[in-house]
Amino acid sequence: MKTQDYMNHPSEDSLISCALLERDEEISEHLFQCESCSEFVEDIRTICSDISSIEDEDIPLSLQKKIYHITKKRAKHYRFLNFIQTWYRNPVVIGMIAVFAVLFSFFFYIFFL
Numbered sequence: 001m002k003t004q005d006y007m008n009h010p011s012e013d014s015l016i017s018c019a020l021l022e023r024d025e026e027i028s029e030h031l032f033q034c035e036s037c038s039e040f041v042e043d044i045r046t047i048c049s050d051i052s053s054i055e056d057e058d059i060p061l062s063l064q065k066k067i068y069h070i071t072k073k074r075a076k077h078y079r080f081l082n083f084i085q086t087w088y089r090n091p092v093v094i095g096m097i098a099v100f101a102v103l104f105s106f107f108f109y110i111f112f113l
């Protein structure tokens, strides 16, 4: 697992505004260290340049697919991060760990002592 999985990632909104305005020093610094966020910003910039090159034409299917792909990739990334950052606060997980600890010590006592 790479260290970037434990970072605090800027919100999607601030990444997008950074991609468009390029003025946030804090985010730029994060992008320098974080591959997934900098990829996201690159993707946004690519999409924006694609959109500005289209002008009056309709948005092509390839671009729609690209947007869909990014959103999907992003959602997966955040679900994983969210799990990493919150699992120890989840009472169900704590409860299960407690139950297993009790069962384990019980069986250990029965079989080995």
Ligand SMILES: [Zn+2]
Binding pocket: 007, 008, 009, 010, 030, 034, 035, 036, 037, 038
């Ligand atoms: Zn990041």
